[in-house]
Amino acid sequence: xxxxxxxxxxLIPGALQALMALDKSTEAADVPYVTRKLVHLRASQINGCxxxxxxxxxxxxxxxxxxxxxxxxxxxxETPYFTEPERAALALAxxxxxxxxxxxxxxxxxxNEAAQHYDEKQLAALVVQIALINAFxxxxxxxxxxxxxxx
Numbered sequence: 131x132x133x134x135x136x137x138x139x140x141l142i143p144g145a146l147q148a149l150m151a152l153d154k155s156t157e158a159a160d161v162p163y164v165t166r167k168l169v170h171l172r173a174s175q176i177n178g179c180x181x182x183x184x185x186x187x188x189x190x191x192x193x194x195x196x197x198x199x200x201x202x203x204x205x206x207x208e209t210p211y212f213t214e215p216e217r218a219a220l221a222l223a224x225x226x227x228x229x230x231x232x233x234x235x236x237x238x239x240x241x242n243e244a245a246q247h248y249d250e251k252q253l254a255a256l257v258v259q260i261a262l263i264n265a266f267x268x269x270x271x272x273x274x275x276x277x278x279x280x281x
Contacts, residue, residue, distance in 0.1 A: 135273045152262055159255030161248065164193055165216055169223040169256065170263045171203050176227045177267035184277045215247035219256055226260045 139146040156166075167190050174182035190200050202209040206220050222236070222244045229235040244253060269275075 131274055131276050133273055133275050137275055138269050138273060149262065149265065152258065156255035156258050159251045161219075161252050161255045161259070164190065164195060165219050166256075166259050167193065168199075168203060168212075168216055169219050169259055171200070172206070172220050172223045173227045173260060173263045174267055175204050176224065177264065177271060179267035179270045180277045181270045181275045182263065182267055218244040218247045222256060223260050226257065227264055 135141070139149060167186050170182060171186040171190065174186060187200050191197075196211075198209075199211045202211050203220070206212050206217065212220065218240075221240050225232075225236040225240045244256065248256060
């Protein structure tokens with residue numbers, strides 16, 4: 131596959147830095163690194179962003195995650211590999227990524243489950259992280275960025 135265009139964040143001065151600063155700003159909320167990467171991987175799978183699926187699976191592997199967990203992210207509901215907080219974050223990521231799939235984009239049960247495991251600051255960080263990965267997915271998918279080009 132060949133990209134349609136150089137990645138837009140490389141063409142617009144300051145765009146990549148702004149997105150990376152937004153990512154960094156959420157670190158103080160103390161959402162575990164692995165949880166953030168699981169959320170990134172799941173949203174990227176939904177959006178069909180091969181660049182981000184590849185990147186975040188590799189990051190999880192580098193962080194010491196077992197293949198079983200990485201391979202099962204797309205079927206997290208049917209596996210025993212994820213903690214309750216991770217499941218809540220994955221459900222929130224799915225709902226927030228698939229906003230138009232239901233009348234109530236992020237149903238109360240999904241939100242309330244996440245709120246049982248994460249405080250207000252952590253929830254804010256998760257929502258920002260989900261929005262951010264969706265932005266990266268859309269940039270990459272629209273311009274057909276090839277896998278491996280990021281690293």
